[in-house]
Amino acid sequence: MTDQHMALGVLVHATGSHPASWLQSEAPRDASTNIDYYRKLATLAETGLMDLFFIADTPAARTEKLNVYTRYPLFMNCFEPITLLSALSGSTRHIGLGATASTSFYEPYNLARQFASLDHLSHGRAGWNVVTSANDYAARNFGLDKLPPHDRRYARAREFFDVVSKLWDTWEDDAFVGDKEQCKVFEPGKFHTTDHQGEFFTVYGGLNIKRAPQGRPVIIQAGSSEDGKSFAAETAEVVFSSDPTLEKSQRFYADLKGRMPAFGRAPEEMKILAGLSVVVGSSEAEAQDKYRELQSLIHPDVGRMRLGADLELDLTNFPLDEPIPEHLIPKTANLHQAYFNQIVSMIRDQKLTLRQLYSSYERGKVTLCGTPQQIVDHMEEWIDTRAADGFMLAFHVLPNDMTDFVAHVIPELQRRGRFRKEYSGTTLRENLGLARPANRHAQAAR
Amino acid sequence: MTDQHMALGVLVHATGSHPASWLQSEAPRDASTNIDYYRKLATLAETGLMDLFFIADTPAARTEKLNVYTRYPLFMNCFEPITLLSALSGSTRHIGLGATASTSFYEPYNLARQFASLDHLSHGRAGWNVVTSANDYAARNFGLDKLPPHDRRYARAREFFDVVSKLWDTWEDDAFVGDKEQCKVFEPGKFHTTDHQGEFFTVYGGLNIKRAPQGRPVIIQAGSSEDGKSFAAETAEVVFSSDPTLEKSQRFYADLKGRMPAFGRAPEEMKILAGLSVVVGSSEAEAQDKYRELQSLIHPDVGRMRLGADLELDLTNFPLDEPIPEHLIPKTANLHQAYFNQIVSMIRDQKLTLRQLYSSYERGKVTLCGTPQQIVDHMEEWIDTRAADGFMLAFHVLPNDMTDFVAHVIPELQRRGRFRKEYSGTTLRENLGLARPANRHAQAAR
Ligand SMILES: Cc1cc2nc3c(=O)[nH]c(=O)nc-3n(C[C@H](O)[C@H](O)[C@H](O)COP(=O)(O)O)c2cc1C
Ligand SMILES: Cc1cc2nc3c(=O)[nH]c(=O)nc-3n(C[C@H](O)[C@H](O)[C@H](O)COP(=O)(O)O)c2cc1C
Numbered sequence: 018m019t020d021q022h023m024a025l026g027v028l029v030h031a032t033g034s035h036p037a038s039w040l041q042s043e044a045p046r047d048a049s050t051n052i053d054y055y056r057k058l059a060t061l062a063e064t065g066l067m068d069l070f071f072i073a074d075t076p077a078a079r080t081e082k083l084n085v086y087t088r089y090p091l092f093m094n095c096f097e098p099i100t101l102l103s104a105l106s107g108s109t110r111h112i113g114l115g116a117t118a119s120t121s122f123y124e125p126y127n128l129a130r131q132f133a134s135l136d137h138l139s140h141g142r143a144g145w146n147v148v149t150s151a152n153d154y155a156a157r158n159f160g161l162d163k164l165p166p167h168d169r170r171y172a173r174a175r176e177f178f179d180v181v182s183k184l185w186d187t188w189e190d191d192a193f194v195g196d197k198e199q200c201k202v203f204e205p206g207k208f209h210t211t212d213h214q215g216e217f218f219t220v221y222g223g224l225n226i227k228r229a230p231q232g233r234p235v236i237i238q239a240g241s242s243e244d245g246k247s248f249a250a251e252t253a254e255v256v257f258s259s260d261p262t263l264e265k266s267q268r269f270y271a272d273l274k275g276r277m278p279a280f281g282r283a284p285e286e287m288k289i290l291a292g293l294s295v296v297v298g299s300s301e302a303e304a305q306d307k308y309r310e311l312q313s314l315i316h317p318d319v320g321r322m323r324l325g326a327d328l329e330l331d332l333t334n335f336p337l338d339e340p341i342p343e344h345l346i347p348k349t350a351n352l353h354q355a356y357f358n359q360i361v362s363m364i365r366d367q368k369l370t371l372r373q374l375y376s377s378y379e380r381g382k383v384t385l386c387g388t389p390q391q392i393v394d395h396m397e398e399w400i401d402t403r404a405a406d407g408f409m410l411a412f413h414v415l416p417n418d419m420t421d422f423v424a425h426v427i428p429e430l431q432r433r434g435r436f437r438k439e440y441s442g443t444t445l446r447e448n449l450g451l452a453r454p455a456n457r458h459a460q461a462a463r
Numbered sequence: 464m465t466d467q468h469m470a471l472g473v474l475v476h477a478t479g480s481h482p483a484s485w486l487q488s489e490a491p492r493d494a495s496t497n498i499d500y501y502r503k504l505a506t507l508a509e510t511g512l513m514d515l516f517f518i519a520d521t522p523a524a525r526t527e528k529l530n531v532y533t534r535y536p537l538f539m540n541c542f543e544p545i546t547l548l549s550a551l552s553g554s555t556r557h558i559g560l561g562a563t564a565s566t567s568f569y570e571p572y573n574l575a576r577q578f579a580s581l582d583h584l585s586h587g588r589a590g591w592n593v594v595t596s597a598n599d600y601a602a603r604n605f606g607l608d609k610l611p612p613h614d615r616r617y618a619r620a621r622e623f624f625d626v627v628s629k630l631w632d633t634w635e636d637d638a639f640v641g642d643k644e645q646c647k648v649f650e651p652g653k654f655h656t657t658d659h660q661g662e663f664f665t666v667y668g669g670l671n672i673k674r675a676p677q678g679r680p681v682i683i684q685a686g687s688s689e690d691g692k693s694f695a696a697e698t699a700e701v702v703f704s705s706d707p708t709l710e711k712s713q714r715f716y717a718d719l720k721g722r723m724p725a726f727g728r729a730p731e732e733m734k735i736l737a738g739l740s741v742v743v744g745s746s747e748a749e750a751q752d753k754y755r756e757l758q759s760l761i762h763p764d765v766g767r768m769r770l771g772a773d774l775e776l777d778l779t780n781f782p783l784d785e786p787i788p789e790h791l792i793p794k795t796a797n798l799h800q801a802y803f804n805q806i807v808s809m810i811r812d813q814k815l816t817l818r819q820l821y822s823s824y825e826r827g828k829v830t831l832c833g834t835p836q837q838i839v840d841h842m843e844e845w846i847d848t849r850a851a852d853g854f855m856l857a858f859h860v861l862p863n864d865m866t867d868f869v870a871h872v873i874p875e876l877q878r879r880g881r882f883r884k885e886y887s888g889t890t891l892r893e894n895l896g897l898a899r900p901a902n903r904h905a906q907a908a909r
Contacts, residue, residue, distance in 0.1 A: 039641075039648065046641030050583045050673060052553070076572060078633065078671035083651035090648040094639065094673045097580035103549035104584045107498070124568065126522060126604040134543035137496045138550045158572040158668040187524065193540065195485075195492030200762050202485065202536040205529035222604040225524035227496060227540045316646050 022437050023400050023430075024255075024288045024407025024449055026069030026115070027062050027419065029055070034294065034382075035413035036089045036323060037314035043417075049095045056108045061416055063112040065423035066437050068448050069144060069255070070105070071237075071409070072098040074117040077154035082322060089319040099131050106139035113445030115144030115237055115255075120177040121170055122150065122159045125218055128177075129184040133229045141230030141444030144255065146237040147248075149174045151352040167351060171244035176215045178236075178252055183211040185233040186456045187223035209458045231446045232454040241269070241355035249287070250276035254451050256289045257409050259355050261383055266291055266404035288449055291405035292382030294413050295392050297421040304386035311413060312376045320375030327356040327380065337372040340364065356380055382411050389425040393433060400435070468883050469846055469876075470701070470734045470853030470895055472515030472561070473508050473865065475501070480740065480828075481859035482535045482769060483760035489863075495541045502554045507862055509558040511869035512883050514894050515590060515701070516551070517683075517855070518544040520563035523600035528768060535765040545577050552585035559891030561590030561683055561701075566623040567616055568596065568605045571664055574623075575630040578680045579672045587676030587890030590701065592683040593694075595620045597798040613797060617690035622661045624682075624698055629657040631679040632902045633669035655904045677892050678900040687715070687801035695733075696722035700897050702735045703855045705801050707829055712737055712850035734895055737851035738828030740859055741838050743867040750832035757859060758822045766821030773802040773826065783818040786810065802826055828857050835871040839879060846881070 031049035032038040039048070048054050062070050078093050079086045086093055098116035105114060114135065118128055128145075136143035149170035150156075153163040164170065192207035213220045238253035240246065241260075249256050250273055258273075260266040274284040298304030317337055325332035329347050341364055350357035363374060385392055399405045412418035430436035442448045477495035478484040485494070494500050508516050524539050525532045532539055544562035551560060560581065564574055574591075582589035595616035596602075599609040610616065638653035659666045684699035686692065687706075695702050696719060704719075706712040720730040742757075744750030763783055771778035775793050787810055796803035809820060831838050845851045858864035876882035888894045 040643050040646065042643070044643075046639075052584050056553075076576065076671070078654070078669040080654075080656045080668055083649075083654055087648050087651055088646045092671050093649070094634075095671060096583065097576045097672065099546060100549040100577050100580040100584060103546040104553050107502075107550050107553045122570065123573065124570070124605055127569065127573070130522065130543045131546050134546040137542065138498050138546060154668060158666055159570055160665045188540070193492075197486050197488070197490075200486065200534045202533050203529075203539070205533055208524070208526075208529055210526045219606045220604055222526055222600060223524040225522070225538055225541060226543065 023396070023435055024069075024290055025065075025067045025436070026071050026113075026255075026290055026407070026409045027067055028071045028073060028409055028411040029058055029062075029415065030073060030091065031095065031415070033413050033415040033418065034411040035311055036091070036319050037311055037316075038414045039090070040314050041414060049090075052096075052101075052104055055096070055101065055105060058416055058419070059105045059109050059112065061419055061423060063109050065419070065427050066440060067112055068407070068445065069113040069115050070109070071115040071144070071146070072101060072117065073146070074098045074119075075150060075152055075155055076119060076122050077152060077158050079154055085318045085322045088316045089323070099135060102143070103135055103138055106135065106142070109142075111142075111440040111443070111448070113142045113144050113235065113448065114139055115146060115235070117146040117148050119148050119150040119155065120174040121164070122155060125177050125180040125220060126184065126222070126224075129181040129224055130226060132234045133185060133224060133226045136229035136231055136234050137226065141446070143229070143231065143234035144237050144445055145234045146239065146257075147174060147178060147252070148239065164351075167242065168244060171248060173217045175248060176217045179215070180211065180213050180218050180220050182233060183213060184220070184224040185229060186458055187211065188228045189456050189459050190228050190232075193227055207458075228456060231444050232456065235445050235449065235451060246273055246276060249273060250282070251280040254287055255449065256287060257292060258289050258405065259292045259382060261359055261379065263399060263402065263404050266399065267402060270403050270405065286451065288406040288451070290407045290409040291399060292411055293396075293408040294379065294382050294384040294411050294418075295422060295426065296384065296386040296413065296418065297389060297392065297425050298386065299388065301387045301391060304388070308384060308386045308413070315376065317372070320372065323380070324360065324371070324375045324378055327353060328360045329357065332371065335371055338370045340368050340370055341374070382409075384413070389429040392426050393429045393435070396430070397433070397435065469842070469881055470515075470736055471511075471513045471882070472517050472559075472701075472736055472853070472855045473513055474517045474519060474855055474857040475504055475508075475861065476519060476537065477541065477861070479859050479861040479864065480857040481757055482537070482765050483757055483762075484860045485536070486760050487860060495536075498542075498547075498550055501542070501547060501551060504862055504865070505551045505555050505558065507865055507869060509555050511865070511873050512886060513558055514853070515559040515561050515891065516555070517561040517590070517592070518547060518563065519592070520544045520565075521596060521598060521601055522565060522568050523598060523604050525600055531764045531768045534762045535769070545581060548589070549581055549584055552581065552588070557588075557886040557889070557894070559588045559590050559681065559894065560585055561592060561681070563592040563594050565594050565596040565601065566620040567610070568601060569623075571623050571626040571666060572630065572668070572670075575627040575670055576672060579631060579670060579675045582675035582677055582680050583672065587892070589675070589677065589680035590683050590891055591680045592685065592703075593620060593624060593698070594685065610797075613688065614690060617694060619663045621694060622663045625661070626657065626659050626664050626666050628679060629659060630666070630670045631675060632904055633657065634674045635902050635905050636674050636678075639673055653904075674902060677890050678902065681891050681895065681897060692719055692722060695719060696728070697726040700733055701895065702733060703738060704735050704851065705738045705828060707805055707825065709845060709848065709850050712845065713848060716849050716851065732897065734852040734897070736853045736855040737845060738857055739842075739854040740825065740828050740830040740857050740864075741868060741872065742830065742832040742859065742864065743835060743838065743871050744832065745834065747833045747837060750834070754830060754832045754859070761822065763818070766818065769826070770806065770817070770821045770824055773799060774806050775803065778817065781817055784816045786814055786816055787820070828855075830859070835875040838872050839875045839881070842876070843879070843881065
């Protein structure tokens with residue numbers, strides 16, 4: 018059974034995506050390592066019938082500028098995502114469980130195994146966001162001085178993915194027969210050794226867990242560089258897009274789907290989810306006030322740092338109420354190209370001061386303040402004009418903004434026939450309308 | 464709060480430790496990847512007030528002799544342990560959750576993070592069995608032709624442990640203040656960067672999760688070589704011993720605890736758990752019959768292979784009803800030294816045929832067939848004569864043998880004042896009576 022409605026995911030991090038979310042008086046101080054808190058969030062997302070509960074990740078704490086990171090502690094203190102989702106697999110039944118894991122810092126065998134195991138634990142609800150990572154703090158935890166260059170990271174990512182997907186096909190779907198009379202647990206002929214010798218990895222062996230309920234976890238990707246888009250066109254089933262305008266998103270959508278046929282894939286085999294933050298109000302003005310108040314809580318040190326990180330420019334001592342001179346802007350980005358480009362065009366087009374810039378910059382998403390109707394109008398427009406197949410919700414304040422969304426926006430989407438009224442499938446693939454991949458060794462392919 | 468009773472752990476693998484357990488008619492065919500089945504086992508162990516629910520591991524499927532492994536599928540198809548225990552953390556409240564993870568095939572940062580995360584998910588119930596791995600199948604999944612030599616594996620293990628324990632002390636216990644008024648999540652001075660440059664690892668960074676509830680997970684070890692014992696004396700808090708007789712166990716116990724003062728440790732800082740399988744009956748004869756029947760189900764191919772693996776000798780075509788000639792026996796073991804020595808002495812002392820040998824060989828444990836009274840007599844003797852501080856139960860058939868143990872042996876232990884009547888602590892350390900380690904950077908140590 019498949020589901021042809023728009024896809025909705027939610028990116029969850031502690032008290033919310035907003036840098037000042039933790040400062041709200043209701044925000045639990047221990048949210049980022051409180052499993053009961055996460056269980057409530059997952060249950061809420063499942064009440065909202067969402068497709069995907071998603072945990073972003075970077076395998077590092079910052080070791081510098083701690084005086085700033087104490088004001089904005091993203092990733093300084095959080096559950097490791099694979100263990101977190103494994104724990105959540107037992108308290109949810111329908112929602113997909115997706116996590117980021119870096120191809121730069123894992124061993125393919127360990128990653129293939131853990132995601133296959135998560136897929137079994139959740140009865141087919143695992144998703145893997147394939148990233149190459151974009152910070153040197155992570156590199157230093159794994160024996161490197163700094164990240165390898167962008168193209169080398171993607172070269173490794175491609176080979177990593179190749180190895181992992183071979184390992185996921187170790188066992189054919191019907192390999193395990195459990196025949197007690199013949200004393201035969203599995204058909205030896207349905208076990209297939211991976212024999213991979215590549216530039217980055219040499220792997221000879223098979224995965225020691227049977228094929229995942231979904232065949233393999235849903236492959237998620239979010240790169241927006243040339244390398245990233247090409248990799249996504251070849252392998253990704255869900256893509257998080259992060260362009261801030263309708264037009265840019267349409268271009269990205271057409272570009273990415275246009276690349277798929279070259280890899281023998283149909284455009285429907287990939288769902289593009291546009292980043293979206295919503296602030297729901299009974300009027301647009303009420304929602305905007307709520308958002309403005311939140312923005313005003315951003316500490317200037319945090320504003321400078323977040324912007325500086327994506328612009329790859331140290332803004333620590335830069336005056337708050339002046340625009341950033343264009344000649345200081347680096348020529349190219351080595352980290353997140355989409356974020357970088359977004360800031361550069363804001364500087365060029367809008368001539369904002371640093372303070373205005375950091376108060377309006379949205380990292381890879383759009384914030385929509387409005388009534389449920391306005392929000393759904395926007396969502397419909399993006400879907401109908403082929404800017405997205407769905408949305409990746411990054412709520413500013415959790416659980417409140419998600420509570421509002423589930424209570425007011427989901428029903429409006431349902432009323433307009435845009436969203437499911439109940440889960441139709443049991444796996445993440447089924448809910449997203451993605452086919453279960455055949456095992457490369459299975460009969461049909463022989 | 465600590466607990467001075469004997470320690471009890473249970474080693475859990477699918478339908479049981481016995482190679483023929485899966486052949487029993489009640490055995491569920493999908494046990495090894497059925498999370499509901501594992502939840503029931505964990506609940507049962509918790510009903511029995513046990514200290515530790517333990518999952519062994521090797522990161523590999525066999526790629527050879529699949530015609531034999533289909534008759535004895537140990538580790539060919541199972542959950543990955545860290546994800547499994549994370550899932551179980553939500554359906555248990557008291558029992559410790561321990562898993563093997565190999566220092567030969569993990570990155571220290573990933574392992575430190577996942578176990579710290581598991582400790583948070585379980586509110587202080589994580590344990591890590593530190594192994595160097597002992598099979599070439601695993602090596603080949605990670606870019607090696609075969610395992611590095613024994614001493615090199617232990618050299619890496621030591622350095623691995625050093626890095627991981629530094630990372631676990633990244634944050635002081637009181638680092639996170641969550642002060643909203645001062646806009647300060649943590650005290651920057653209570654974050655400590657690990658700066659490690661060693662033979663095997665270079666790590667510069669800090670763990671991105673606050674200090675574990677237990678300070679660090681309980682450190683488990685089970686090596687019995689010289690290197691293994693020395694490593695255990697320095698670092699381990701729980702040791703699984705695997706000597707088959709009382710005398711050998713006493714010697715091992717005295718040896719190991721005797722090595723601790725050299726590392727500044729008191730003998731009470733380590734609990735030695737002797738491997739034990741029990742078959743409970745209303746009479747000894749009944750229990751023995753039950754066990755003999757199970758043993759008779761071992762397929763000869765499986766008997767040959769299991770014995771051959773630990774003896775490091777290919778017995779595939781060796782006649783079943785003759786003894787193994789002594790001149791064929793390898794001079795030294797490269798894999799599990801204790802198991803190897805055990806078989807060699809059985810061959811020398813008892814002159815058994817191959818069939819008799821594989822039917823009576825117990826890998827690293829003792830099988831006790833008897834009434835609850837007899838079993839408790841044995842356990843008391845081992846404790847009282849300093850052969851062990853507790854037992855690591857490896858039930859032949861799950862859940863049945865554990866059900867019997869919980870119903871009949873636990874009450875007898877309690878009657879004799881040898882086992883708790885309720886959990887006294889909330890963490891694994893507390894239940895085992897192990898102190899919570901101070902952070903090396905904390906005030907007192909400054
Ligand atoms: C919704 C969303 C979530 C993301 N999550 C992560 C993440 O968890 N970890 C990460 O390193 N990058 C994350 N990214 C960034 C991208 O995956 C990608 O690494 C980045 O854009 C750099 O790749 P590129 O140079 O190909 O654009 C995310 C991006 C988006 C839009
Ligand atoms: C109860 C018990 C559980 C064990 N679990 C594992 C395991 O999960 N994985 C593993 O590779 N070795 C396991 N071992 C083996 C030892 O950890 C150790 O690796 C082995 O004895 C070889 O080390 P040595 O050469 O120092 O004796 C276990 C041993 C015992 C007694």
